[in-house]
Amino acid sequence: MKILGKVSVVALGILVSSGPLRADDQSEREARWKDIETSLFGARVVQNGDGVIALDAPVRADDASLVPMGITLSAKQPVKSLYLVIDDNPAPVAAHYTFGPAADPREIKMRVRVNTYTNVHVVAELADGTLLETEKFVKASGGCSAPMGMSDEEAMKGMGEMRVKFAGDATPSKPVDATLMVRHPNFNGMQMNQLTRMYTPARYIQTIAVSDGPQKVFDLETGISLASNPVINFAFVPTGKGQLKVDVTDSENSHWEKTVPVPTLSN
């Protein structure tokens, strides 16, 4: 029922928007999402995930280059992967997480760039292949061309340095909240250096992999929509081995890794 309703709204929208000047904003936005959905999921049906997925995003963001996105999931079955899509960004998929056995994908937070007023979609893929989506409209613009306000050299200082913070001590098989901070300008090629007035060449993070010992927490595929100096909040279920490993690669094929001890409760 839900899906049928959506299709007819789209169809109606196309009729309305065929007028010469009155473009139907809403139907165009839905058509855009349909196109993205098809590129990502082909003919698979994406169902309304309200009640299972929640997206916490500001209605209006003051800083479009640093828009916080909070995703909470309450699926009954395991979540295989998660997409964060900024519909109107030129590279819409801001994040694609593939979760491993050590993941606890109840809550993920990250900061992204938003180019123009846009719908933001989150799609969760469950273990049985079910796709669930939710959406929010975010008013922010110019995030993709916002300069960092410093020289490129300064912005690249310490590139690849990482910090991981844990919320308290870990108990094996109990979820722990963690914050990963990566120093990286994530240049998207659309930012103008305010001193040289030249466009800073693109150089951006492409993958972030996090494991707890031999167990994968997540593989993240990302790109130019990720904010500079990314901060990612996530949770994982420690195995008790006590080593969290982070691997980061960027578009220039640079690779950085860091292994940190997971603080465990002493018996």
Place this chain on the structure above:
Amino acid sequence: MIRIAPFLAVLFLMSAGVARADSPGHVPEPAGLWQGALHGYTPNTVAGAVVVDTAALEKLVADKKPVLIDVASADKKPENMPATALWFPNHRSVPGAVWMPGAGSGTSDKTFATAFERRIADLTGGDKTKAIVAFCHPECWGSWNAAKRLAGLGYTAVYWYPEGMERWQAAHETAVVKADSEWTASMSGGGER
């Protein structure tokens, strides 16, 4: 002392002058097209054109059905994107606008000037009194240049909307527009900047 004081005063005036010229609201109009970086503070005016804010543009669109020229650059695909990553640029503009990416260039190239002149002549039906609005983004010289070019071509109802798409979308619906195919075809020799 007597000799140093006037020197300091001149120095002070000079530095004050430099700061003013490069700050919002204090940018002088260049005599010709702006050939520097397109992103930056722009003058408050452009000779030969009327500056419109969002409310004035709204009224203009309703009253005069102007030709709307969006000269914003196209998104540039970053290098080394994985083949599997989705590159799917989407240009939003004022509904009804003709998007001529790169048409705000300040180049003195003859081919560019001719292509611009021809496309505008088509869009206005050769009517030099037709209302025509140039815009792109805030703090973008592209639309300033386009308005300047239009005035130079003898159009008599040229409007410059410096607030651009960002301010328009704060109060209005926007439309997805494709780059004007005739413009991009005429520019496919590499005129786009």
